[in-house]
Amino acid sequence: MSVPSDPIADLLTRLRNASQARKNEFTVPYSKMKSDIVHILKREGYVTDVSLDTTAVHPVLKIRAKYVNKSSAIVGLQRVSRPGLRKYVGSKEIPRVLGGMGVALLSTPLGVLTGQEARRRNVGGEVLAYIW
DSSP states (O other): OOOOSOHHHHHHHHHHHHHHTTOSEEEEEOOHHHHHHHHHHHHHTSEEEEEEEOSSSSOEEEEEEOEETTEESOOOEEEOSBTTBOOEEOTTOOOOSGGGTSEEEEEETTEEEEHHHHHHHTOOEEEEEEEO
């Protein structure tokens, strides 16, 4: 198994592919940042359940996708900051996704936060992705 150069983009691609293929459950290799991102998606209502499977040689996150009326709860995903071009914002410049209908994920000194949480805590950081 090869290691992707951008693990967050790999997570988002697996999430997009699973939702388009109408998969109920899929796995991604575990990392703390991926775990934080997926738990935020669960809290925001984009995925149903997240669990850590440590029975294999390498731990994996098992993610259950959420479907509403036979369509995915995730309409779109966009990776913003990438290894070749990082995008950082201050606390006053945090973008709103679809006028507040979507979620901006930020990596901050306080951990991975949504744009709304980062604004509330008055902290900026790296814009990881937009999800709507």
